[in-house]
Amino acid sequence: MRAFRTLLAHELRTMWLGWTTWAAWSLFLGLQAFVFWYAALACSRGPMPWTPVEAVFRWFPLPLLTLLPLLTMRALAEERRSGTLGALLSTQAGPGAVVMAKAAAVWLTWVGFWASFAALPLLAAATLGASADPRLADPLAIGGGLAFVAVSGTLHVAIGILCGSRTRSPSLAALLTFVCLLGLTVSGGLLDALPTDGWGGVDWLRSAAAHLRNLAHLDDFASGVVDTAPLALYLGGAAICLGVAFRNVEEPD
């Protein structure tokens, strides 16, 4: 446990001392602020089926596909490239502590990005005071959205860690992560779009499609509905990905 804590603190410090994390965070906040402002402007002109906060969370796949691979690409692939992974494993820190600390550091950073966005609607509501529409900083939407990011982030980050656990190239790790996350994001919609009406015995396909729909899960979380299926998908998937990453790191040459 001491090795995990030590490594986690080191990973977080290293991540936040590097300019790339700050650049990614700035880009993230800039994008979210723009979407939030645009959505708030749209809402001020007439009734919309979503609140500005919900609109921001609906853009979730964009930072997921562009920024998360950047955050995970260095975690293990860079250590392999520079040879420091072997040096790390020559200490008391086992492969489990290494994988978990790196995953936890990226997960905390990812959730931290989204949590920092939550300041925007709260700031906007505080600035407008009593004249602010209560939906501007809808706490349920903010809390639900953050809960979704936190829970789904376990799998998304674990996929990134897994993709970097077997390669020495951070760029390849980022590309693999992007492809896997894209596949996970669109697979629900693609499966749902298959013309399965005339097919026999494919109910499981529809069921799988329903389980894989990210944005439906986001809506559930924002509405306060916590189903066990997405929890099992994200947490179980994360456990499997991190388990395989552990095996990849553990294996002596």
Added chain:
Amino acid sequence: MGDAASQTVPALEVRGLTRRYGKLTAVDAVSFAVAPGEIVGFLGPNGAGKSTTLRILAGRLLATEGSAFVGGVSVAAEPAAARRRLAHMPENNPLPEDTRVREYLELRARLKGVDEERVGLRVDQVLHDCDLRERAGSLIGHLSKGYRQRVGIADALVAEPEVVLLDEPTIGLDPHQVLGIRDLLRRLRGKLAVLISSHILSEVEQVCDRVVIIHRGKLVAQGRPDDLRRELLPPPALAVGTDAGAAAVGAVAARLDPAARASEDGPGRVRVELPRGSPARERLLGALAEAGVPVRSLSEEAAGLEAVFLAATRREAREAPAA
């Protein structure tokens, strides 16, 4: 480590270690031991199997056959316990470029299980021992090769291991840096067991108590350099600086020992071969003076470790077909 029982257990012991990659045998039934406090050179040309052996000892590579023990603890059966007793600085000494020296050493100390209250103390100590105090706040990526090697050695020492494995610690360093690393290694003598892998034989000879020589994965010789010279090399010849010529010097030498052989060895230089232990070795200078042979200098030819290494590998090549 102070009791008698612990002194009898080798700090590092390798028994029949073998590593195969398909049909290629990189390390072939290598056996040797390193006593506590001893500095041993692990010699061999590039590709001899030195780094492979060290990686097996560090637990980063599995042996195909054989076993290795660190302080009596099996590297294969109890890797975590063996890791606590051993530190390994790999050949390319990988270090994180974007971390400061002190911060890196503190991290390594914690990961190696140094008590939290002793981390600062140990880091200060190794910074001092490795002459790194002035660079403690520098980014590792900004350090010269020599300082990076020092950081690698400081990392190896920070948790006070029983055994340190150093893979080519002076490779790529300039002469000043080599001297610095050599002094640092000498200071470790008697404190912990050190196995230094190198193909720079003259370098190893100046630091190590004993050498282990491997060639094409096989152990070809081990022992103290002087013992190996006696075992593997002909007796050292005497070099006489004189213009009198080989015949005059040879005649005097033959009077002292009929087995003496003299030959010209360049202008103004005669080489005299004598059996080991021949009394003529000590009496030749006086005899030449008595005989009126003018002598400018007389010295015993010193055979370097290179000659020992070549003789050992030649012997291995001769014995291999019979084995």
